[in-house]
Amino acid sequence: xxxxxxxxxxxxxxxxxxxxxxxxxxxxxxxxxxxxxxxxxxxxxxxxxxxxxxxxxxxxxxxxxxxxxxxxxxxxxxxxxxxxxxxxxxxxxxxxxxxxxxxxxxxxxxxxxxxxxxxxxxxxxxxxxxxxxxxxxxxxxxxxxxxxxxxxxxxxxxxxxxxxxxxxxxxxxxxxxxxxxxxxxxxxxxxxxxxxxxxxxxxxxxxxxxxxxxxxxxxxxxxxxxxxxxxxxxxxxxxxxxxxxxxxxxxxxxxxxxxxxxxxxxxxxxxxxxxxxxxxxxxxxxxxxxxxxxxxxxxxxxxxxxxxxxxxxxxxxxxxxxx
Amino acid sequence: xxxxxxxxxxxxxxxxxxxxxxxxxxxxxxxxxxxxxxxxxxxxxxxxxxxxxxxxxxxxxxxxxxxxxxxxxxxxxxxxxxxxxxxxxxxxxxxxxxxxxxxxxxxxxxxxxxxxxxxxxxxxxxxxxxxxxxxxxxxxxxxxxxxxxxxxxxxxxxxxxxxxxxxxxxxxxxxxxxxxxxxxxxxxxxxxxxxxxxxxxxxxxxxxxxxxxxxxxxxxxxxxxxxxxxxxxxxxxxxxxxxxxxxxxxxxxxxxxxxxxxxxxxxxxxxxxxxx
Numbered sequence: 001x002x003x004x005x006x007x008x009x010x011x012x013x014x015x016x017x018x019x020x021x022x023x024x025x026x027x028x029x030x031x032x033x034x035x036x037x038x039x040x041x042x043x044x045x046x047x048x049x050x051x052x053x054x055x056x057x058x059x060x061x062x063x064x065x066x067x068x069x070x071x072x073x074x075x076x077x078x079x080x081x082x083x084x085x086x087x088x089x090x091x092x093x094x095x096x097x098x099x100x101x102x103x104x105x106x107x108x109x110x111x112x113x114x115x116x117x118x119x120x121x122x123x124x125x126x127x128x129x130x131x132x133x134x135x136x137x138x139x140x141x142x143x144x145x146x147x148x149x150x151x152x153x154x155x156x157x158x159x160x161x162x163x164x165x166x167x168x169x170x171x172x173x174x175x176x177x178x179x180x181x182x183x184x185x186x187x188x189x190x191x192x193x194x195x196x197x198x199x200x201x202x203x204x205x206x207x208x209x210x211x212x213x214x215x216x217x218x219x220x221x222x223x224x225x226x227x228x229x230x231x232x233x234x235x236x237x238x239x240x241x242x243x244x245x246x247x248x249x250x251x252x253x254x255x256x257x258x259x260x261x262x263x264x265x266x267x268x269x270x271x272x273x274x275x276x277x278x279x280x281x282x283x284x285x286x287x288x289x290x291x292x293x294x295x296x297x298x299x300x301x302x303x304x305x306x307x308x309x310x311x312x313x314x315x316x317x318x319x320x321x322x323x
Numbered sequence: 324x325x326x327x328x329x330x331x332x333x334x335x336x337x338x339x340x341x342x343x344x345x346x347x348x349x350x351x352x353x354x355x356x357x358x359x360x361x362x363x364x365x366x367x368x369x370x371x372x373x374x375x376x377x378x379x380x381x382x383x384x385x386x387x388x389x390x391x392x393x394x395x396x397x398x399x400x401x402x403x404x405x406x407x408x409x410x411x412x413x414x415x416x417x418x419x420x421x422x423x424x425x426x427x428x429x430x431x432x433x434x435x436x437x438x439x440x441x442x443x444x445x446x447x448x449x450x451x452x453x454x455x456x457x458x459x460x461x462x463x464x465x466x467x468x469x470x471x472x473x474x475x476x477x478x479x480x481x482x483x484x485x486x487x488x489x490x491x492x493x494x495x496x497x498x499x500x501x502x503x504x505x506x507x508x509x510x511x512x513x514x515x516x517x518x519x520x521x522x523x524x525x526x527x528x529x530x531x532x533x534x535x536x537x538x539x540x541x542x543x544x545x546x547x548x549x550x551x552x553x554x555x556x557x558x559x560x561x562x563x564x565x566x567x568x569x570x571x572x573x574x575x576x577x578x579x580x581x582x583x584x585x586x587x588x589x590x591x592x593x594x595x596x597x598x599x
Contacts, residue, residue, distance in 0.1 A: 026440025034456045145336070145588065149581035151532045153539045154555060154573030161566045261447030265536050269559075280540050283455045291455045299444045306443075 012314055020307050027303065028080070031296045032073050035288040041065075045286045046089055059089075080296070086289035088282070095293040099275060103297055105175055106274035109197065109266065110259045112190045116198030117205050117255060122248065124202070125209025129217060130236055140206060147203025152262050156196040156269035163192060173271035193270040197262050201255050212247035216240050246317050253309030257302050330593040337589020343582025351398040358392035362549040371565040384554070384568050385561055393549035394575055400550045401579060404465050405531035411469035412530075413523050416476025417515065423477065424484025425507045435481070438474040446471055450533060454542045464543035468533045472526060479522050480515050487514045517594050525587035528580035535576050551576050 035042050043059040044051065063086075064072050079086070085095035124144065128137040164172035170192045171177065176185050216222065217240055225235045264276030271277065275294045282290040331337050350357065359378070366387030374382045381390040423434040441449065453467035484507075487493060493510050497503075537543030538552025546553055551572040558569035 022436060023439055023443045026436065027443050030440065030444070030452070034452055037456050039458070145584055146581065149528060149532075149577055149584050151535060151573065151576050151580070153536060153552075154569075154576060157555065157559065157562065157569045157573065161562055161569065165563055165566075257445040258447075259445075261445035261449075264447055264451055265539065268540055279451065279455075280542070283451070283459070283542060288455070291452070295444075295448060295452045295455075298448055302445050303443050 009314060013311055016307060016310050020303055023303055024300065027299045028077055028296070029073070031292050031299070032076055034292050034295065035063075036069065036072070038288070042288060046288060048286075085293040085296070088287050088290045090285050090287050091290070095289050098290065099278075099293040099297050102273060102275040102278045102294070105272060106260070106263050106267070106276060106298075108186070108190065109193055109263055109272055109274055110256070112194030113197035113201060113259050113263075113266075114252075114256065116194055117201035117259070118252070120198070120202035121205025122209055124206035126213055126241070126244075128206065128210040129213035130240075132214065132217075137210075141210065144203040144206040147199050148207065150200060150203075152196055152200050153265045153269050155199060156193070156266055159192050159196055160269070175273050193266050193272050196269070197259055197266045200262065201259055204258070205251060205255055208251045209244070209248055212251070213240060213244045215247075216243045219243075246313055249309055249312050249316065253306050256305045260298050260302055327593045331589050334589045334592065336585045337592070340582045340585025340587075340589060343578055344586055347398055347579045347582060348402060350395055351402050354392075354395040354399055358389070358395045360389040360392045362388060362392040362396040363547055364388060371561055371568065373565070374567050381571060382565070382567055385557060385565075388549075390568065390571055393554060394551070394571060396549040397551045397554060397572065397575065398579070400461075400544060400548065401531050401535065401576070404461065404534055404544075405527055408465045408469045408534065409472070409523055409527050409530050411465070412472035412526070413476050413519060415469065416473040417480045417519060419473060419477040420480025420482075421484060421507060421512065421515070424481040424488070425503070425511065431481075434477065438477050441471070441474050444471075447533060447536065450537060451540075451542065454537060459542045459545065461544045461548070464534055464537045467537070468530055471533070472530065475526065476519065476522060479518050483515045483518055484511050487511050521587065521591045521594055524583060524590050528583035528587070531583070532576065532580055 038045065041056070041060075043063060043065055044056050047055055047059060060066055064075050067075070083096055085099065087093065088095050088098060091098065124140040128140045131137050160172045163169050171189050172192075175189050177189075222235060222239050225239050226232070230238075263272075263274060264280065266272065267274040267277035268280055275298060279291055279294040281287075282294070359380070366383065369376070369379070369383050369387040370385055372379050372383040372387070374380070376382055379389050379391070381394065384390055384393065419434050419438070423431040444452070449471045450464075450467040453470055454463055457463040457466065487510065493506060496506055496510060534543055535550075535552030535555070538550050539556045541553070541556060544550035544553050546557070554572040555569060555576075558565070558572070561568055
């Protein structure tokens with residue numbers, strides 16, 4: 001991102017947007033490959049052992065499997081561009097509305113987890129760095145390395161045992177009660193899954209925030225600020241945190257990817273009606289169009305999140321030259 | 324080297340991590356001698372027995388199979404598959420990084436753009452997508468998790484290669500007529516060793532978790548093989564009556580991963596002179 005160039009932020013944004021195109025192309029090729037690299041005849045696998053030869057032939061034709069691979073890809077990407085992600089055979093419905101509905105639940109879970117991760121992770125990381133080698137630092141880093149090592153699916157189960165089955169404070173599964181409604185009910189169901197998913201991310205965020213802040217605290221300009229008699233609080237706020245924003249934003253972008261991936265496990269543990277739990281069932285049912293739709297939607301979201309992260313990076317750091 | 328050992332030995336956390344890893348490795352090796360029973364032997368009369376039941380120190384699962392035996396055999400699967408997947412990723416990633424950094428030009432472009440594409444996917448989602456293609460199973464799970472981690476090693480090795488290529492001793496070796504291949508295999512590769520070793524130790528924990536996660540979803544190791552992830556998945560039906568069946572395999576995953584993470588942190592601190 002170095003080098004000099006004209007045009008400022010808008011030109012940089014456009015350039016960064018153009019750079020996302022080959023990545024999205026690569027993503028589309030990989031998602032396309034999910035169906036076409038599968039060993040055996042996908043049509044026969046999708047229909048199962050009961051299907052007749054005619055059924056399999058018809059599905060092969062419907063899916064265009066008898067065309068050359070490049071033609072198949074172009075047909076498929078053309079359909080995707082028109083918002084047609086194909087049909088799910090077991091569900092008997094179009095894929096797009098199905099995945100969009102599920103995606104809302106995944107986004108809600110991810111957002112809840114991110115909020116917890118940012119709140120806990122940033123505070124712990126900054127405090128640890130500022131009070132390096134204090135008991136507070138040692139304790140929060142101890143908790144963080146524990147949190148990073150906890151498998152989310154186990155954390156979720158343990159939280160269910162304690163807070164849902166024993167204490168009965170929160171529900172153990174689903175996104176709403178049969179007779180409940182409204183935002184409060186959904187939030188009540190969100191607590192345990194979001195804490196489960198957010199904890200691991202908070203731990204990673206705390207460790208990375210600590211090292212970014214420490215790196216800045218060691219810089220000469222921080223030493224100069226202290227030497228000229230500036231109060232420690234002002235040094236941290238004006239010099240350290242301002243410069244730590246960028247590495248932290250980058251880490252946040254990476255964490256969104258972690259959360260979107262971890263959501264698959266968390267949703268399965270809590271029967272959360274999101275894309276992740278849907279995809280696991282779709283894989284077991286060999287429902288390729290549904291899997292492709294889900295993977296495409298999540299991966300595209302992640303590419304866009306990274307794009308926003310890079311743009312924020314440029315907004316927050318005027319030293320970045322746009323070329 | 325003595326410096327590295329000294330820094331490592333000063334860290335209590337790193338030593339604790341090393342101890343955890345060693346204990347798990349020893350348990351995995353001696354599992355057949357230590358396990359009180361056959362891990363797959365079903366005893367329907369003793370289903371979901373609690374901890375400290377006579378003959379079953381850690382109780383039994385939903386089929387009356389001995390949990391201690393299953394946990395011990397599970398350690399073998401987790402460690403072997405975790406190490407194999409890590410080795411596969413490190414090898415493939417290092418070759419990619421070496422080629423990209425050393426050959427440069429279009430080879431570099433091709434490899435790095437492919438790595439960008441792999442990294443455009445959330446880590447665990449890509450593994451699940453690969454399983455969707457290859458089908459569930461132990462070997463496929465291992466391949467999926469390995470492929471997902473190739474970018475991690477590729478980028479580390481490429482960065483190291485680019486830095487080493489600029490050094491004077493590589494320049495002088497080239498001036499002396501040492502062939503490019505030999506340069507790559509001796510000077511450059513040797514310098515990549517330390518960062519790759521640190522990366523491997525930091526990465527194994529994540530690999531073991533990811534593989535257990537795939538098995539938990541029913542996409543990795545398949546029943547009746549005793550594997551911590553699939554044991555955890557089966558335990559979900561009995562959380563109310565037998566929470567220990569869920570607690571124990573998760574604890575085993577956690578302690579193993581914690582051990583590798585602490586060991587990795589310690590090695591990184593010892594091998595990274597900037598932190599001294």
